[in-house]
Amino acid sequence: QSALTQPASVSGSPGQSITISCTGTSSDVGSYNLVSWYQQHPGKAPKLIIYEDTKRPSGVSDHFSGSKSGNTASLTISGLQAEDEADYYCCSYARGDTWVFGGGTKVTVL
Amino acid sequence: QVQLVESGGAVVQPGGSLRLSCVASGFRFNGYVMHWVRQTPGKGLEWVAFIRPDEVRTSYAGSVEGRFTVSRDNSKNTLYMQMNSLRVDDTALYYCAKDLANGYSFEYWGQGTQVTVSS
Numbered sequence: 001q002s003a004l005t006q007p008a009s010v011s012g013s014p015g016q017s018i019t020i021s022c023t024g025t026s027s028d029v030g031s032y033n034l035v036s037w038y039q040q041h042p043g044k045a046p047k048l049i050i051y052e053d054t055k056r057p058s059g060v061s062d063h064f065s066g067s068k069s070g071n072t073a074s075l076t077i078s079g080l081q082a083e084d085e086a087d088y089y090c091c092s093y094a095r096g097d098t099w100v101f102g103g104g105t106k107v108t109v110l
Numbered sequence: 111q112v113q114l115v116e117s118g119g120a121v122v123q124p125g126g127s128l129r130l131s132c133v134a135s136g137f138r139f140n141g142y143v144m145h146w147v148r149q150t151p152g153k154g155l156e157w158v159a160f161i162r163p164d165e166v167r168t169s170y171a172g173s174v175e176g177r178f179t180v181s182r183d184n185s186k187n188t189l190y191m192q193m194n195s196l197r198v199d200d201t202a203l204y205y206c207a208k209d210l211a212n213g214y215s216f217e218y219w220g221q222g223t224q225v226t227v228s229s
Contacts, residue, residue: 032214034214036214038155038216045219045220046216046219048210048216048218051210051212091155091215091216097160097167098157098160099145099157100157101156101157102154103153103154
């Protein structure tokens with residue numbers, strides 16, 4: 001199972017919106033509405049911020065939003081804040097009860 | 111609140127074995143799918159294994175299939191990972207993760223336990 005493809009880095013100024021893409025295949029991202037996104041600050045465990053392509057867990061800020069088209073999922077951070085600076089990973093369920101992660105995207109707030 | 115505490119990580123030689131444990135609290139352990147996920151600085155996050163609440167259904171990443179075995183003891187609220195025939199590229203921080211109720215994403219994570227495979 002190949003890793004999902006994410007850009008290595010994305011940057012933006014405070015208040016701007018940025019979008020992180022996550023490209024898979026018809027065997028994972030394109031087959032199921034089961035993409036999730038995780039935020040990870042240095043030295044911390046990952047935190048779930050989006051599940052089932054577009055849903056936010058309770059307590060997660062609504063300036064995070066998820067979408068998907070075909071084999072590509074996207075995470076948008078609206079109104080970028082300093083505390084959004086972190087690594088972001090996408091993950092998709094794939095057939096046979098397996099999961100595949102993206103390589104991660106480092107978000108920098110300029 | 112949900113807590114997941116991993117232990118058992120160590121430095122081990124190639125070909126060696128380790129058993130990781132993850133003690134869970136703050137939720138009904140026997141009602142949730144559990145996972146192991148590992149992280150290396152160079153490769154990011156990698157899903158490793160999954161086990162259903164009934165302890166019967168499991169699955170593994172191809173990179174560990176046949177070498178790693180996931181299990182759980184619902185009476186002890188504990189998840190395990192038996193790791194055999196360890197290789198240098200198994201070196202990573204190993205997290206246990208509780209699945210969201212939908213069964214397809216990782217809702218809560220422990221702080222991880224470091225496994226280093228080196229001669």
